[in-house]
Amino acid sequence: EKWATTLPRVPATQQALQLFDMNYGMQFGPLWPSARVSLLSEPKYGALVNSFSRVHDVVHDLQDLRAADFVYAAQNGPAGGQGPAPLSPNIQCYTFPKGDISRFPPARPDTVGILGYYLMDAASLLPVLALNVQPGHLVLDLCAAPGGKTLALLQTGCCRHLTAKDISVSRIKRLHGILHSYLPKAARNNVSVSVEDGRNWEQVERDVFDRVLVDVPCTTDRHSVMEHDNNLFTRVRKKEREQLPMLQMQLLVAGILAAKPGGEVVYSTCTLSQLQNEYIVESAIKVAETQFSIGVHVEDLSCFRRLFQDTFSFYAECRVGELVLPHLTANFGPTYFCKLRRAQ
Amino acid sequence: AVWLSLAPEHTRDKTGNLVLGNLVQSLLDMGFSHTQRSPNVLRMSVKQLKDRGEHLRQLGLSEGHLKHVVSRCPPIFTLPGKKIDATVRLFKEKCLFTTDQVMEILRSCPNVLLKEPSDLEYKFQYAFFRMGVKHKDVVKSGFFRAPFTVIRSRHVFLERRGLYQTPDKKGQTQVINAKLKEIIWLSDKDFLAQLACASLEEYDVFKKLLAREEEEEEEEKRTDSED
Numbered sequence A: 001e002k003w004a005t006t007l008p009r010v011p012a013t014q015q016a017l018q019l020f021d022m023n024y025g026m027q028f029g030p031l032w033p034s035a036r037v038s039l040l041s042e043p044k045y046g047a048l049v050n051s052f053s054r055v056h057d058v059v060h061d062l063q064d065l066r067a068a069d070f071v072y073a074a075q076n077g078p079a080g081g082q083g084p085a086p087l088s089p090n091i092q093c094y095t096f097p098k099g100d101i102s103r104f105p106p107a108r109p110d111t112v113g114i115l116g117y118y119l120m121d122a123a124s125l126l127p128v129l130a131l132n133v134q135p136g137h138l139v140l141d142l143c144a145a146p147g148g149k150t151l152a153l154l155q156t157g158c159c160r161h162l163t164a165k166d167i168s169v170s171r172i173k174r175l176h177g178i179l180h181s182y183l184p185k186a187a188r189n190n191v192s193v194s195v196e197d198g199r200n201w202e203q204v205e206r207d208v209f210d211r212v213l214v215d216v217p218c219t220t221d222r223h224s225v226m227e228h229d230n231n232l233f234t235r236v237r238k239k240e241r242e243q244l245p246m247l248q249m250q251l252l253v254a255g256i257l258a259a260k261p262g263g264e265v266v267y268s269t270c271t272l273s274q275l276q277n278e279y280i281v282e283s284a285i286k287v288a289e290t291q292f293s294i295g296v297h298v299e300d301l302s303c304f305r306r307l308f309q310d311t312f313s314f315y316a317e318c319r320v321g322e323l324v325l326p327h328l329t330a331n332f333g334p335t336y337f338c339k340l341r342r343a344q
Numbered sequence B: 001a002v003w004l005s006l007a008p009e010h011t012r013d014k015t016g017n018l019v020l021g022n023l024v025q026s027l028l029d030m031g032f033s034h035t036q037r038s039p040n041v042l043r044m045s046v047k048q049l050k051d052r053g054e055h056l057r058q059l060g061l062s063e064g065h066l067k068h069v070v071s072r073c074p075p076i077f078t079l080p081g082k083k084i085d086a087t088v089r090l091f092k093e094k095c096l097f098t099t100d101q102v103m104e105i106l107r108s109c110p111n112v113l114l115k116e117p118s119d120l121e122y123k124f125q126y127a128f129f130r131m132g133v134k135h136k137d138v139v140k141s142g143f144f145r146a147p148f149t150v151i152r153s154r155h156v157f158l159e160r161r162g163l164y165q166t167p168d169k170k171g172q173t174q175v176i177n178a179k180l181k182e183i184i185w186l187s188d189k190d191f192l193a194q195l196a197c198a199s200l201e202e203y204d205v206f207k208k209l210l211a212r213e214e215e216e217e218e219e220e221k222r223t224d225s226e227d
């Protein structure tokens, strides 16, 4: 392809930024510059406490750093005083206060080699919290690798069984690695991990899961503007990029089909794109109704905005679902999540 | 205060005229005295002082400007002539300022003479290449008087917010860049309200993050060069 070498070479990160400027400039107006500078600056992390480690010591160390469990604070602070929130239980995640740019040291293995905490974007715990997993539930994690949310789901201690699937062999390997570093053998018994295309709903059992997490591949906005490696905005990956919304919708529909009647599904992404967030939810609901005669309700999660306002910066204008906007004082996200309930 | 240490007998010749003419007179007018009590004494012989005055005058600083220089940063009078020439050469040969522009820089910002030439060059390159500012605007804005960390953090802040762009080869940008002068000299409050449209909290966190980024880049460079 000789002609290709004569085209101006815009780095993929630059390409991503230009597209975001166009789309998000319109979508978010005056809020976009604040989100933009945040995407281009160092993100914050949360330390998800591993309940299978020596929790007492771990918590002690984290408190010494002056970090606090944001989940606990949300439920026990002034915003939480309106009855128990419908959250998945037993999840502890430590973060530094707004405006504090301290970092967590890497987690250390305890005496039996289990790591004390998992560092992740704290906002990506919100979809897991929203799933409201309860004791005895059968849970499906449809796009599970590398496994941060899988690990969080297991922290609830509520999964009678957890099924984790992902299409990528190499990423599934990483998921296995995480499960090995964080779970004692006994705790892995009720987890099954497999490499599979989540769209293959012939393969996935239908109508069985109490809870389904559909954490789809997306334009991973933060990664796309910062990292050259594995960037979706290179010219050779244009097709793949354009096919994302279709893939996302198919995965969400598959998730809805896998849920049992009355079961709950959370759809999540780490992009700000309306096209990959609200539109996907809305079209998947239509497809479920017209093609499969399955009724789906969108559950209201606006209480999340109130509960977690001290930790995250929320965008209040989504048509359906909730969105965490990156902000320098709370540089988490982007995380979009929307909860659906399958009709009885 | 800085005191100029000149023995009285050195300031006048045998006939009682001021040897250094207007220069010494203006120093005296400004309150410099001949006392030697002060610890911050500017120790120079008459000849040195005279030569330096002449040198600076040749670079285009008139009597009035010299007075200004002495009041702003008297240590300039103690600089070796070589050092002054090196700075002037840097501006002309490396940064490609015209003679008039160099004069203007020295008049408005004499303490560039006290700076490390390599720092000045780096600072200029930042304005010229990274920010795309033209020579004449660098001079007009009083750029060399502003602390570099302020310039950089304000520029990068605007850039990451999508409000500032390095012009392309044809000098074009997608957004209208703020003037260098405003970026440099507005108060934090006005900079945030008028140019960045951001809160003070955001900017405070940003400055901390940027400082850490810089530190870690430096660290990386150091370890890379050790390998």
Ligand SMILES: C[S@@+](CC[C@H](N)C(=O)[O-])C[C@H]1O[C@@H](n2cnc3c(N)ncnc32)[C@H](O)[C@@H]1O
Binding pocket: A142, A143, A144, A145, A146, A147, A148, A149, A150, A165, A166, A167, A168, A171, A196, A197, A198, A199, A215, A216, A217, A218
């Ligand atoms: C956003 S990541 C999931 C992150 C994961 N939930 C976590 O918290 O660590 C999206 C994942 O979807 C997987 N994926 C892409 N297409 C898929 C498909 N058709 N079926 C199942 N997984 C798919 C990708 O391999 C990728 O690991």
